Structure formats: C-alpha cells, structure tokens
Amino acid sequence: MPRHSNSEQILSGQELHPGFGAAQIIGRMIDALKVGTQSGLARELGVSRGAISDAKAKNKVPSDWMLKLFRAYSLNPFWLETGRGAMFLREDEVREDLQVTDAVQQDGYEYIPLVEARLAGGGGSSETSDKVVGYYAFRRSWLRGRGALESMRLMRVTGESMEPTLQDEDVVLVDLAQHDILVGKIYAVRMDDEIVVKRLERKPGKLVLVSDNRKYYEPLDVPVGDQTNVEVLGRVLWVGRELM
Template sequence: MSIGGRIKELRGEMARHDFADLFGVARNTIQRYENDERTPDSVFIAALCNHFKITADWLISGEEPMHREALQPHPSLDYDYIPMVEAKLSAGGGSFVEAEGVQGYYAFRKDWLRRVATSVKDLVLMRVTGDSMTPNLQKNDTVLIDTNRKDIKEGEIYAIRYDYTIMVKRLAFRPGQKVLVISDNKTDFEPYEVAIQDLHVIGQVIFFSRSLIPEGI
C-alpha cells in the first residue's frame, strides 16, 4: 500500500471535505494525496501522526508498528520530516518537488528548523552532484534548501535551474539585469553571467551534511 492508500485508510468513512477541513487543507489536495498525485508535506504528515497517534515511519513507508503506543519507551524528541527529492526538471517547468521525485524523508528537530528556516513545508533535501562546488560542497553531500528564500543575496549558495539543468551555485548581481553564477572550484569552473530572466532560483541552501565514509560500508 502506498502513502496515499494509508491516508485513505486513516480517513475511513469520513467525507473527504470534512477530512480536509480537519487538517486545514483543500479537498482536492486530499484527493491528490490519496491518489499519489502529490507528495504530502511535513506539516500535514506531522498533523496526521499527532491526530491519529501513529508513527511517521508507518505513514511514510508502511513500517510497523502503526501506533506510537506499540513502540518501546524512548526520550521524547520532536521531529519534522523533510523530503529528499531527485534533482530533475518537471515537464513543462512545473513544481520542483513531485511525487515520483521523492526518494524518502529525513528527520530534523523541529526547534532547530524553526530557528533556521522560514517555513518547514518549503524545505527539501537534495544530493550534490559533480565537483564544481568543492571544497565546500562535495559530491554526494546533502543540502537542505529553503524554497521560500528566492531573493538573491551576494555570495550565498542557491539551488538554481538554468539551461535545462539543476545545480547548486553562489550568485551575485551584475549590471544590466544579469546574475553572476559562481562555482567554489574556480580552478576548473569559470564564473559566467546569465540574464536574470533566464535563471530560476529554486531556493537558498541553509545547511549541508556529509558522510565521512563511503555509503554501503
């Protein structure tokens, strides 16, 4: 059963519009969640878990146990679950986060997220590819992107879409409605200017993490 099927199971006999009102979302949003046409955001996932006293692991992946009471006692930690998305373009320039692009969810402390992010529902995780941002960002690093922060600040790192490619770069304004796209690896990657209307800012990178050993070991 998919996450959409589990949401439908939780709704049970309740009318879809009543279920939507209960959680403060539109009825067609619930329909898209249940049909696996849209990936639920972390705020909705947390609301379901709190209301039905279920675990996020069960809701997201079907992993038992379903209910929190079945878990062994452990320290109470308050988490939000942020989607890891596949770095790919949507057909027709659509949304960056799509259901088929979500590879999993990762837990972050709520109190920390509220200090560093504008809104939890606007956060996504993405893997870094290539070596253009070394030494600061390396291949397979994980970056946390705040998609609500699109205003360019000189020298900050952003996830951007340009020329049919999604990438992570530093940005700086230049005269004539242009933006300078800057790689940290200046030895192999020269900075270049692009017209601001040709550049789509997905969001600002606000955190990154790195494994110190190869995956699978």
C-alpha cells in the same frame, strides 16, 4: 497487508494540527490497518488498549506510534494527521535514506523530504523531478529559525565545481521560499531545464554564478530579464555528508 500508493506529501511533526484531534487520527489508523477496534490497533502498536484511550483523552498521539506504522506499513503520517493525501507511501519511495534514530520518537522533529532532483556542481543536472525518495529528520526548533518548513526540500549534489564546500553526493537542505539574493550565499538555480548549485553575485542586468572550485570553474555571467529562463529556486541552508 495494506496496499501502498504514491504520495509526495511532506511528513509533518507529531504535534496535532488545529482541527485534527487524536480521536480522528486513531480512527484513521484503525481504518488503514483494517483492525476494526481499538483493541486491534493496540495489538498492532504493541500497547495496551488503555494507552489508546489515554491518547484520545489527552488529545495527543505519541509520535512513536506514527513512526512505527510508517516503518511497518509505509503508512503516511501526513494522511494520519490531516486526512489529506495518500494513505500509504510506496515502498520504493521509503528507502534507506530515511535517517532516523530512537531519539526521533520524541516530539520536536520534522521530516523533510529528499527528492530525486539533483543539484549539479559542474554541468547542469537534467534530473529535476520532485518525486520523494526518502526523509531526513531535523529538530523543529532549528528549522524554524532558518526558513519556511513547508518549503524545505533535500537534494543531492552531483559534480565537483563547489568543492571543497559541497562534494559529489552530498545532501543539501534547500528552502524553496528564499529567492532574495544575499551576495556570496549558495543557491539552487534553474537554467532552462537544468538545475545548478552556485554562490550568487549580481552585476547590472546579470546574475553571476560562482563556483568554489575556481581552479577549474570560472564564474558565469547570466543575463536576466524577460527573455531568459533563469530562476533562483531557493537558498541552501545545510549540508550533510555520508562517509564511504
């Protein structure tokens, strides 16, 4: 069995990037699985040897092959496509948070990483790690209309200050490239060593952090400038909720 190693790379879509052809990807599959030949790879994938040859001829690797090897061996699709990063993802980083269905085996999806960092809806969250713990699948066309794919991360919300909009344990999609403040929109904000999620407003020399649950959480005015450690990390674009 292949040994797993750590990776925090984003899983890209299944369309081949310029300069990385099907022959190179298939070669990396063979090397990673140590099967030696295209016939051996075909057996692992449950396809005919001719299907491997067809993929090379058409310069397109079916996305369900990538998904199958990811599920079976934690083989890193980013490494398969580009040759960069770790060959395998650690098993403890590939958890049930990977939300995929059979439809994801079709082209047109991006895998966005869910990281350990939590956005506090209440007091600040001290969990700020960018370690990847899973992936959610989104339609590529939907994402491209909303922000920079390479800068998107998923994080969980902790606390109740943003209720009813955001609830405890909700998963939110954050574009870390969107730093310009649109008044009233929701952002992830780093304050010293903590992260909070709030609506943002501006006052002269101040950033106003506004909670939706105003009955218990008053707006907070935070001075901005060279002497303060406040950073707008990115804008919240989407929220998903699990029904317990």
